[in-house]
Every structure is written in structure tokens, then in C-alpha cells.
Amino acid sequence: PQAKSKKTDFTPLQKNRILSLLGPGEMISFAKEKRSFAELESTLTLQRKKDIREMYEDSRENLLGKLERTITEFLVDMGFLEVKSPILIPFEYMERMGVGEDKKLSEQIFRVGDNMCLRPMLAPGLYNHLRKFDNVLPDPVRIFEIGPCYRKESDGNSHLEEFTMLNFCQMGSNCTRDELEYLIKELLDFLGIEFEIVADSCMVYGDTIDVMHKKMELSSAVVGPVPMDMDWGVNKPWIGAGFGLERLLKAKHDFKNIKRAARSESYYNGISINL
Numbered sequence: 001p002q003a004k005s006k007k008t009d010f011t012p013l014q015k016n017r018i019l020s021l022l023g024p025g026e027m028i029s030f031a032k033e034k035r036s037f038a039e040l041e042s043t044l045t046l047q048r049k050k051d052i053r054e055m056y057e058d059s060r061e062n063l064l065g066k067l068e069r070t071i072t073e074f075l076v077d078m079g080f081l082e083v084k085s086p087i088l089i090p091f092e093y094m095e096r097m098g099v100g101e102d103k104k105l106s107e108q109i110f111r112v113g114d115n116m117c118l119r120p121m122l123a124p125g126l127y128n129h130l131r132k133f134d135n136v137l138p139d140p141v142r143i144f145e146i147g148p149c150y151r152k153e154s155d156g157n158s159h160l161e162e163f164t165m166l167n168f169c170q171m172g173s174n175c176t177r178d179e180l181e182y183l184i185k186e187l188l189d190f191l192g193i194e195f196e197i198v199a200d201s202c203m204v205y206g207d208t209i210d211v212m213h214k215k216m217e218l219s220s221a222v223v224g225p226v227p228m229d230m231d232w233g234v235n236k237p238w239i240g241a242g243f244g245l246e247r248l249l250k251a252k253h254d255f256k257n258i259k260r261a262a263r264s265e266s267y268y269n270g271i272s273i274n275l
């Protein structure tokens with residue numbers, strides 16, 4: 001016997017529109033859905049407007065901005081100096097980082113004019129600060145930067161072309177693997193994000209310690225020194241770790257796509273604003 005109300009057939013475009021309107025934790029079964037596209041769209045639109053108004057009443061804080069402030073306060077309390085270095089950097093810096101040898105990363109760089117590029121990582125600025133502060137700050141020198149980085153990417157769910165990196169590092173005494181793992185654990189416990197540490201390697205630094213949340217890399221961390229340090233005038237042991245803030249948000253809020261956590265004109269705090 002024929003069912004009284006038949007399930008709705010959605011076009012691919014309609015499915016994408018509905019999926020974009022779901023709240024971060026929400027799910028839908030298109031196979032069972034009986035409401036029309038128009039009905040469903042207007043219900044979800046109303047809910048999302050309510051969500052945004054609630055955010056306005058409750059805090060008015062942007063998740064990405066808030067995470068930067070939270071991590072900054074945590075690391076400053078731990079004795080790390082907050083630095084802000086240029087985002088537009090000489091392309092020569094990247095050659096000096098050895099990205100020439102890493103074909104993948106060298107093709108991912110956004111070049112600007114003949115000599116400049118958008119930084120794909122924070123390491124050059126941090127190297128320069130470590131060198132300059134070596135004879136200024138007490139041992140061990142502890143610094144960090146949080147800010148935009150740019151890489152041409154093709155893969156979608158955990159990659160953005162414009163993302164926000166945290167890189168903290170320590171130079172001088174006590175630059176051990178244990179100290180590095182301790183700092184990573186303190187930070188991620190403080191943020192309430194579960195993680196697992198695995199061994200990996202990359203062209204730039206050789207062996208790395210990768211910090212994973214399920215299948216997603218949250219961070220690559222390195223125990224120096226490495227041969228490249230000489231080209232940056234750095235001659236002491238160091239440890240450091242680079243984290244993507246949008247990946248931390250994706251893990252924390254269980255976003256299905258990292259776009260919900262990105263600098264965006266489509267989502268605010270993980271909620272669609274195409275309402």
C-alpha cells in the first residue's frame with residue numbers, strides 16, 4: 001500500500017542549502033524527510049536567526065577572536081612574549097626556510113609582486129625575534145605569535161587557504177621533548193580538546209611530533225636544533241609547535257567542515273548568515 005505522505009525529493013543544490021542551514025550539532029535524513037524544501041528552509045532560517053540573536057545577547061564575541069585572546073592570555077601567563085610580525089614577507093624568507101626543497105609547499109605560496117609573498121607559516125618571524133631577543137630576554141627565551149597564514153590548498157574539510165596559526169617556541173635551557181609535550185598537553189587540556197601524539201616528518205624540519213584529534217592534525221611540533229638555524233643566526237637548542245586555530249575550533253565544536261570556523265562572510269560562529 002502507498003504511504004500517505006511521500007518523502008520529498010531534493011535537488012543537490014537544495015540539499016546543500018539545507019545542510020548549510022543546519023546548526024553545528026544538527027543532522028537530517030533526506031531519505032525520510034517529508035517537509036517540502038520551502039518549509040524546511042524557512043524553519044531552519046528562523047532557528048538560525050534565533051541562534052545569532054542569542055549570541056548577540058549572551059556574549060557578542062567571535063569564536064576565532066575569542067580563541068586567539070584565550071590562548072594569548074594562557075601563554076602570556078606561562079611566560080611567553082606575544083609577538084606580531086609582518087604577514088607580507090620577502091619571498092627570500094621562504095627560500096631560507098628551505099621550501100625550495102619542499103616542492104609541495106613552494107607551489108602553495110601566494111606570491112605578491114616580484115619579491116614578496118603572504119606568509120604560509122610563522123617560523124621566519126619567530127626566528128628573527130629569537131635572534132634579536134637572545135641577549136635581551138631571560139633564559140629560556142619564550143615567545144609566540146598568533147595570526148593569519150596563507151597557503152594554496154585543494155583539499156577541503158580541514159584546509160583553508162586563509163587560516164590562523166599559533167606558533168609558540170622556547171630557546172635555550174630545558175628544550176626537551178618532554179618539555180614540548182608538557183606545554184602541548186597544558187594548552188590542549190586548558191582548551192578542553194582531546195588529542196593524541198604521533199611521530200611524523202616534514203621537508204622543512206625533518207622529524208616532527210604531530211598532535212592529532214581523531215584523523216585531523218592539530219599541530220606539528222619540533223625539537224631543535226636543526227641545520228637551518230645557522231641561516232637565521234640562531235645557535236641554541238629550541239622547541240616549538242604550530243597549531244591551526246580553525247582546526248582547534250573544528251575539533252572543539254565538532255564542525256563537519258572547517259569553513260564554519262574560518263574568517264568568513266557565510267558563517268558567524270559556525271552558524272550560516274545567509275538568512
Ligand code: ATP
Nearest residue numbers: 151153158159160163217218219220242243244247
Ligand atoms: P597538512 O598536512 O594537514 O596540510 P601541514 O603539516 O602542512 O598540514 P604545518 O605546516 O605542520 O601543516 O602547519 C602547522 C599547523 O597549521 C597544522 O598542524 C594545522 O593545524 C595548521 N594548518 C596548516 N595548513 C592549514 C590549512 N591550509 N588550513 C587550516 N589549518 C592549517
Ligand code: 9VF
Nearest residue numbers: 121123126127169222238240241242
Ligand atoms: C614547529 C609548523 C623554527 C625556532 C622559529 C619555531 C617551530 C612548527 C611547525 C609550522 C612550520 N616549528 N607551520 O619553529 O615551532 O613552520 O612548518 Si622556530
Ligand code: MG
Nearest residue numbers: 202217219220
Ligand atoms: Mg604538519
